[in-house]
Amino acid sequence: MNTKQLIEEAVSLPLEERAIVVDSLLRSLNQPESEIDKQWANEAKRRLSELRSGHIEAIPGNDVFSKVWDRFEK
Structure with a gap:
């Protein structure tokens, strides 16, 4: 199996199995x-x-990011 075939096979997997493959590769x-x-x-x-x-x-994430953006906009 070559790289192209391997990628095609991996892309055809269900989402959860693709996530496992990606995690393993990373x-x-x-x-x-x-x-x-x-x-x-x-x-x-x-x-x-x-x-x-x-x-x-x-602290809600939106609050944190709002404060960060406010700091950088000044």
């Missing part, structure tokens, strides 16, 4: 660094825990 290009990945996973878990406990309050 991961093969950019190998994760295990220690950094562990630190980010721990940070994500900590932030989720704070959010669920009510210790912090989520």
